[in-house]
Amino acid sequence: xxxxxNDPVNYMEYVTHVFQVVFGWARQKAEFHMxxxxxxxxxxxxxxxxxxxxxxxxxxxxxxxxxxxxxDE
Amino acid sequence: MxxxxxxxxxxxxxxxxxxxxxxxxxxxxxxxLPAAHQPLSKSGGLPGQEAGQGLLDxxxxxxxxxxxxxxxxxxxxxxxxxxQETGWRLSLSPGDLEWLLQVLNDIRxxxxxxxxxxxxxxxxxxxxxxxxxxxxxxxxxxxMQFLEAMQGPN
Numbered sequence: 001x002x003x004x005x006n007d008p009v010n011y012m013e014y015v016t017h018v019f020q021v022v023f024g025w026a027r028q029k030a031e032f033h034m035x036x037x038x039x040x041x042x043x044x045x046x047x048x049x050x051x052x053x054x055x056x057x058x059x060x061x062x063x064x065x066x067x068x069x070x071x072d073e
Numbered sequence: 074m075x076x077x078x079x080x081x082x083x084x085x086x087x088x089x090x091x092x093x094x095x096x097x098x099x100x101x102x103x104x105x106l107p108a109a110h111q112p113l114s115k116s117g118g119l120p121g122q123e124a125g126q127g128l129l130d131x132x133x134x135x136x137x138x139x140x141x142x143x144x145x146x147x148x149x150x151x152x153x154x155x156x157q158e159t160g161w162r163l164s165l166s167p168g169d170l171e172w173l174l175q176v177l178n179d180i181r182x183x184x185x186x187x188x189x190x191x192x193x194x195x196x197x198x199x200x201x202x203x204x205x206x207x208x209x210x211x212x213x214x215x216x217m218q219f220l221e222a223m224q225g226p227n
Contacts, residue, residue, distance in 0.1 A: 005115075008192055009185040011213060013220055014178060021171070054113070054125055058132055061111045063175050064182040068115045 002046040002056045005066040006037050018063045019045070022056065047072055074215070076222040077162070084170055084222055089160040099212050103144055103176050104137050105183020140176055170219055177212040177219070184209035 004015070012034055019030035023045065036043035045067070046056055053069040060067035074092050078085040088096065111133075113119070113126045147153055147169070155162045165173065184205040188195060198206055 003115075007182075009182050009190075009209070010178070011217065014174070014216060017174070017220055017223070050120070050125075054129070057113060058129055061129070061133060062136055064106060064178045066111070068112060069119065070114055070116050071118060 001044050001070050001072045002048065002053050002060070003042050003068055003070055004033070004037050004045055004060065005068070006041045007066050010065060012038060014063075015065065018060065018065055022059045022063070074163075074218050076218075079222060079225070082166060084165050084167070086163045086165070086218075086222070087157070087160060088154075088163055093154065093161045093163075095211055096215060097148065099180055099208060099215070100144055100148065100176065102180050102184075102208055103141065105180045105208070106186065107183070108134060108137070110186065140172070140179075143172065144176060167223070170223060174216055174219055177216045181209050181212040181216065184212070 004019075015034045015037065016027065016030045019025055019033055020027060023030070025033075033043045033045055045060075046053065048056065050069075057067050057069050074086050074088045074096075076084065077087045109130045111129075113129050114122055119125065153164060155164070185191070187205045188202055188209065195202065195206060
């Protein structure tokens with residue numbers, strides 16, 4: 001799973017924008033996940049193969065977001 | 074800083090003289106985030122995690138070097154900033170703008186890390202912390218203005 005974690009430094013607007021760019025999501029979906037990060041501390045952004053998940057984590061970290069990949073249990 | 078014109082190929086911003094100085098001072102701080110700052114996984118236990126972490130660190134380091142080179146080229150390009158009567162006009166392609174957002178956020182998040190990653194607003198700044206706080210706040214201001222320009226009028 002690709003997870004984005006909340007932090008007090010990234011702007012909500014910026015996080016929404018990054019989700020749109022990295023995943024190609026519509027604004028509404030990107031905002032939904034951004035709010036989940038903000039309100040619940042984390043959001044599962046994708047459930048993918050290791051290779052694809054690594055790719056997404058790299059993309060998100062390039063934008064300095066706090067993103068990691070975790071086991072789907 | 075104001076957006077004065079945007080087309081599919083280019084964004085043009087008007088900056089005051091002081092604003093240009095601030096933007097250049099900020100960009101000279103890049104990179105701010107410590108290398109190997111981010112883990113690939115929090116919980117661990119992923120197959121091949123060590124190798125994956127190595128690849129991620131390597132990719133991010135490479136990215137940082139590319140960004141530094143691109144930043145130097147941008148700052149040296151005389152066509153980027155054109156002097157006007159009341160300040161400067163900055164011309165950027167949509168790709169430049171997207172990339173500058175990443176650079177500015179590295180400066181913002183990196184400055185926050187240098188401040189000790191505070192959870193709440195800092196009070197009682199001193200000589201050591203004030204420059205990092207300034208960089209964090211100012212890079213955020215530019216980021217928001219760039220994002221607004223990219224999204225266009227609502």
